[in-house]
Amino acid sequence: MSFGPKEISLAYDRIRKFVHRTPVLQSACLDQLSGKQLFLKAENLQKTGSFKARGALNAILLLKEKYGEKTPGVITQSSGNHGQALAFAARTLNVPCTVVVPSNAPKCKRDAIAAYGAKLVECAPTMTARLETCEKLAADENLVVIDPHNDYEIMAGQGSVAMELLEQVPDLDAILVPVGGGGLVSGIATWVKHVKPECKVFCVEPQGKELERCLHAGERLWADPPKLLNTVADGIRVERVGDRCFQFVVANCEKTVLSVTNEEIIDAMKLTWSRTKQTIESTSATGIAAVLASRNKATLAQCHHIGVILCGGNVDLDCLPWLLMTCSWWGLGYDVVAAPIGLFDASMLNISESKGSPWWDSWWDGKSASGWLSVPFLISSTCQGAGELAPRCKDLHDRAEAVRRTARRTKAPSSRSPSPSGDDRRGRRRSMTTPYDA
Numbered sequence: 001m002s003f004g005p006k007e008i009s010l011a012y013d014r015i016r017k018f019v020h021r022t023p024v025l026q027s028a029c030l031d032q033l034s035g036k037q038l039f040l041k042a043e044n045l046q047k048t049g050s051f052k053a054r055g056a057l058n059a060i061l062l063l064k065e066k067y068g069e070k071t072p073g074v075i076t077q078s079s080g081n082h083g084q085a086l087a088f089a090a091r092t093l094n095v096p097c098t099v100v101v102p103s104n105a106p107k108c109k110r111d112a113i114a115a116y117g118a119k120l121v122e123c124a125p126t127m128t129a130r131l132e133t134c135e136k137l138a139a140d141e142n143l144v145v146i147d148p149h150n151d152y153e154i155m156a157g158q159g160s161v162a163m164e165l166l167e168q169v170p171d172l173d174a175i176l177v178p179v180g181g182g183g184l185v186s187g188i189a190t191w192v193k194h195v196k197p198e199c200k201v202f203c204v205e206p207q208g209k210e211l212e213r214c215l216h217a218g219e220r221l222w223a224d225p226p227k228l229l230n231t232v233a234d235g236i237r238v239e240r241v242g243d244r245c246f247q248f249v250v251a252n253c254e255k256t257v258l259s260v261t262n263e264e265i266i267d268a269m270k271l272t273w274s275r276t277k278q279t280i281e282s283t284s285a286t287g288i289a290a291v292l293a294s295r296n297k298a299t300l301a302q303c304h305h306i307g308v309i310l311c312g313g314n315v316d317l318d319c320l321p322w323l324l325m326t327c328s329w330w331g332l333g334y335d336v337v338a339a340p341i342g343l344f345d346a347s348m349l350n351i352s353e354s355k356g357s358p359w360w361d362s363w364w365d366g367k368s369a370s371g372w373l374s375v376p377f378l379i380s381s382t383c384q385g386a387g388e389l390a391p392r393c394k395d396l397h398d399r400a401e402a403v404r405r406t407a408r409r410t411k412a413p414s415s416r417s418p419s420p421s422g423d424d425r426r427g428r429r430r431s432m433t434t435p436y437d438a
Helices: 005-015 028-034 052-070 081-092 107-115 127-141 152-168 183-195 211-217 243-252 262-276 285-292 341-346 357-363 391-406
Strands: 037-042 074-077 097-102 119-123 174-178 200-206 258-260 305-310 336-340 351-354 372-379
Touching (some): 005 052, 005 152, 005 183, 028 037, 028 262, 028 285, 037 285, 052 074, 074 081, 074 127, 081 097, 097 107, 119 127, 152 183, 152 243, 174 183, 183 200, 183 243, 262 285
Parallel strands (some): 037 305, 074 097, 097 119, 174 305
Antiparallel strands (some): 336 372, 351 372
C-alpha cells in the first residue's frame, strides 16, 4: 500500500461510522499560562480512550476488503492503547485477535485488552522479545501482524485526526504531536502539509529520544535493537521512530523538536485534569508541557493558534504519577507524598529527610486507615524509578504494612488526608483502562 493524503481521506471515509468526531476544547487558564490560544483535540474521548482506534479500524477494514469471509486473524505486540484498539476493532469486525504483552504489563491494561475478546500471550519485558514473539506466532498461526505505528494503514487512519482538527479550527499556526513510534505524527503531518502547508507540525518527545538529531541528519541514528525510554509518558516510551514513519516525519515536520521532562509532563497532566476536567494520560500531557516550558517560547513565538493532540485518556487511577511526587498541602510548609500502602515498599521517590514524624503520628493512630497513606516528607521531586524506602523511613513502612494487613475497610479516610478517587467505599479499584467504547 502507498501512503499519502489520498489514503488518509479514504481511510476516514472507511472508519468514520465506527469512530467519534472528537471535540476541540479550550481553556482560558491554559491560554493565559501559555500566552497562546490552545485548541485541544480530545482524542481521550475516542473509542477505546485513544486515537489508536482510528488506525486499527482502518487496517482491519482493509483486510476485510481484501479477504472477505476468509479474513485471517490479526496479531500485535502492545501493553497499552494499541492492543486495546486492535482488540476493539477486531471484535467490532468479527476478526480473531492476539496481543503479545510483556510480563510487566499492568494487570489493568491486560484486563482491558482481554475484555475485548483478544487472546493474550505473555513474553519477556523487552522490545526484542515482544517483536520476536509476535513474528513467531504470526508465522506459526498464519496471522497478519498489525504494527502499532510502522504500518501505512495505521498511519492513514491516524491522519484522520488532522482532517477533523483543521475542519474544526481552520486557522491553526501549529500543531503539537506526541511522538513515540511515529504513526500519529506521520499521518497528521502528511495531511497538514497537503491542505495547509503554512501550519507547522512540531514533534513532542520525552527527554532522551534524540529525535531532533535524527531529523537534522535525515536518518535514523538510533541503536538496534530498539530500547524503551525511562519516561513517565508510557505511551511514547519506544525510543525510535519506525522506518516507514520516519521519511514522512522528515519531509513534513519541523526539524526543531520540543523535548519535555518527567516533571513537566506530570505538572501538565495534573494541571489539565484540574482546569479542563479532562481525564488524560501522561502522554497526552506532553504537548501542553511543551507549550508551557519556557525554553520553547522562542520556538513557538510566531505561533499564536496552536492545536494540541490529547492522544489518550487511559489512566490507572491507582497509579497517578503526582501521587508519587511532592505537592504542597494547605500551605503548612510540608511536602506530602500520598501513595497506596500496597505500593509503599516500591516508592518512586528519593526520600532525603523525614520531616514531622510526631505530627504525622498526631493524626494517624496506626489502627484505623483506608488503603492509602499520606505522610509529610521532605523529598526530592525527581522520579528516579522504583527503589526501596530510605532506612530512616523503615518504621513508617513497617507500620503501614501492619495496617495494610490488619485494617478492615470500614472507615473512610480522614478529611485531612488526601483522598484518591480510585477506590470506592468498599475498596474496589476503578481504572480508566477498563474498556471504553461508548
